[in-house]
Amino acid sequence: MKKISAAFLTTFLFASVAIASPVGQYSVEGTSPGEGGKYSGDVKVEKTGDTYRVTWIIGDTTFIGTGIGDDKFIAVSYKSDYDKTGLALYGAAGDNWGGVWTYSGGKKIGTEVWTRK
Secondary structure, X not given: OHHHHHHHHHHHHHOOOOOOOOOEEEEEEEEXXXXXXXXXXXXXXXXXXXXXXXXXXXXXXXXXXXXXXXXXXXXXXXXXXXXXXXXXXXXXXXXXXXXXXXXOOOOOOEEEEEEEO
């Protein structure tokens, strides 16, 4: 699993050339850490000075995050409606973004792909 995850992250972070900043609206598809449960929803990324505000809506849950990065990567610390926190790291894949994430204290990672609307 670690080799697959490392390859996934490397592909998105270093093998692709970004054509746009992360600012925009996306459809999101992902897998949860450990159990690998699939989910989908929407993501909105806004520029807020030197940082980004990232808002996910997955089912009935809203996650709000603060990100740092540029047109090649974005790292986001986030919090859910239920005070669950975590960390995510994404790399540009053309006009879309993909990466990995985990909950605070997590020992496994999930994956996520943002497709620009």
